[in-house]
Structures are given as C-alpha cells and as structure tokens.
Amino acid sequence: MTPFFGEFIGTGLLITFGQGVVANVVLPRTKGQNSGWIVISFGWAIAVFVGVYCSAGSSKAHLNPAVTLAFAALGKFPWAQVPQYIAAQLLGAMAGSSLAYLSYRGHFQEPGDPNGKLAVFCTAPAIRHTLDNFVTEVIGTFVLILGVLYIASPSSSLGALDALPVALLVLGIGLSLGGPTGYAINPARDLGPRIMHTLLPIAGKRDSDWAYAWIPIAGPVVGALLAAMVFKML
Template sequence: MSTFIAELLGTMILILLGDGVVANVCLSKTKGNNSGWIVITTGWALAVAIPVFIFGTISGAHFNPAVTLGMAAIGKLPWAQVAPYIIAQMIGAILGACLVYLAFLPHFKEETNAANILGTFATGPAIRSTVGNFLTEFIATFCLLFFILGIANTPMADGISPIAVGMVIWVIGLTLGGPTGYAINPARDLGPRIAHAFLPIPNKGSSDWGYAWIPVVAPICGGVVACLTYAAIF
C-alpha cells in the first residue's frame, strides 16, 4: 500500500506542477502568459525532481508506466507490482489534472482557445505525422530510460540523484520536446486527457482521441527497448 500511495501522490504532484506550468504559460491573462518554452521545460524538470526527492526511497519514483514496464522487463520490478503501479499512476495523473483545473479555474472560464485548453492537459504534435510523432516519442522515451538507468549506476552523493533525473527531463524537453510536446509518459498524457474529457470547461473542444494512442504506445515501446538495450550492454 505504501508504494501504491507513493506512486499515486508522486504522479499527482508531477501533473499538478507540470500541467500547472503549461497552464501558466498558455492560458490567457495569467501572469506567466507567453513566457515561453524555457519556462515550460524548466517547470516540468522540477515537477519530476521534487516528487522523486519525496517518494524515491518508497516506490522508486516511477510515476510513469513506461518506466514501470521497462523495469519489469529487465527484472528490476516484480511483474505482480506492475498493475498496482500503473493504476496508482493513472489515478494520480487524473487527480493532478483536476487540481490544475481548480487552481486556474477563472482562467479556464475565460479561455476561448480550445488548443490552449487541451495543451494544458495533454500533448499534441506541432506537425501531425503518425510515423514522425511516434518516432519522436519513442526516441525521447528511449533516452529517458537509458539515461535513468545510467544515472542509477553512477556513484553519487546522497540526494543528488533526483537532481540528475530532473536534468534528464529538462534536456529532453529542450532538445526533443518541440515536435510532440514530449509526453514520454503514458500516464502524464492519458490521465489529464481523460480529465479534459469530463471536466466542465467552456470552449474546450475535442480531447483529440485520434492522437491519444501515440503518447501511450510509443513511450512504452521506447522505454522497454531502452531498458532491454541497457541490460544487454551492461
């Protein structure tokens, strides 16, 4: 139960802060409106690092089904724990998105741009291309898991590892994030997309379910392949 709660709360915090920075940048009339990509990528990096500090020693701080499945594929997590981890992550992601909605409630009520509203919750491609978007998410998530495994095998002073994980998220966002918004996490995209679908947001438009499978399937594939590759090499 402690690992379930850790994954739920950690993912909730991750989405609250991560989607929160997107809301702050994209929604009209916020004081952070139009502050740009550097703010978004920095916010997401810190959104990941902070719950890793809090919950890393309890659950391993996955907060991401691609991480959970990748670790299980190489024997670093029992398969019996995979479903509870992913269920906790999905619940946490939905709750985190609902908290973002409440935190920015007046701005959601006044926002008329459906793309800005959806972008606060879920990712979307800058150029829609099934193959291209899939490859971007696959490559970015491969990097995420490969880098995380490398960091885990690098001797560090206590407390430094979560900072290194945050730097991984930051550099992926800065370098590979532009084409698709770097979901690199099925729960991060699907949970808030579900929240977008049921929350009573004026002018919200479509939840873009036709695209939704890419930020779920591609990160899982990229993460599992990265873990298997790392295990085969090292």
C-alpha cells in the first residue's frame, strides 16, 4: 500500500472497531448493552492494535493528526507530507464510522437516548467546562504522544507484537484519564465520525454538538506539540 492508503485503511479499521464497541455498549437491544466503560476502553485498545498492525509497514501507522504533527515538529517526518496524512486519516475515520453505523443500523433505528447515539460517533464531556475539558484532552494526548515517541524507537523489538505497546498505552489512558471527556486524543477520531453523525439518516438523532467539537481538535494538537517539546528537551 502507499502511505496514503496505509493511513486510510489503518484509521478506518481503528474507527470501525472503536465506534463499534461504543455502539455495542450504549445502543438499545445489543448483545453488549450496558457492559460499561472497561469494555469500551479495551475495545479501543484492540482497535488501535489492529489499525497500527495493519498499516505500520506502509505508513508507519500514525493514524492520528496529533502523531503526525509531533513527528513533523521533531523533524522525524517531512512537513510536505503532513496534509496528505491528515487527509487520509480524516477520510479513513469517516469511512470507518460509516461501516460501524451500517453494522448497527437496526439499533440506531430503535427508540433511544439521542445523547447515547451521538456518543457512539464522537466524544462529549461528563461535566461541561471549557477549560477543564480542554486541559484533559491536552494531558491525555501529551501522555499518548510522549509514550509513542519512545515506543517508536524501542531498544528491543517484539516482532509481530510491536503494535501492542501502543494499544496498551491507549488502554491505560482510557482507564485512567478517559472519564472526563471520553478521551478523543485524536482529532480525526472525533471529527470524522462527528461529520458522519451529521450526514447519516439516524432516527431520533440530536444535533452533532459542533459547539464542543473544537476541543477534541485543539486539545490534542496542543498536547502533541507539548510532548514533542518535552521529548526534544529530554
């Protein structure tokens, strides 16, 4: 695969699995209804593992504009390729979101909480407070990117399991830091599905909460650049 399609397919798989596990937990009449936050966190970790594993050979598996920007800021990735990567990540997220929607289309047609249906696609804070929510996303992404920067140059290899450390890192972030905002920590992961929530014919849906949408974009970008600065200093 070319790097563009590597990022597209990897991000698409990431969102298909990640959005799928949220749908399984929050939508009515699913087999996994109400199975809880731990299931969601593990589902997203597996989503990251699959996405990274499938795309690492072709694109180095950024799958996240925050990762791409951090590598570019450190001179580890050419700025000229940044727009291509971010476009692939956003389009992949939209495609993966559509696949997850189609898998649960019948459940979306059931009467249910409009906020829950929105939560399948994108993040929202448990307590809405602009500064707190922004800081939470900055911290979560800072931890992610700092970990990724060290994982990207390991002293030893796990072979086919080299994607596992990143998945475990995301699992830890979800379990430890994900409660306040739902841990977007990836602008494409939030923006692509939010666009699809706006476009898809979902029964009884609410608005897509675009007033909040800038936080899971700006927070991860700031967190990523701060992590790059700290990594360079260290």
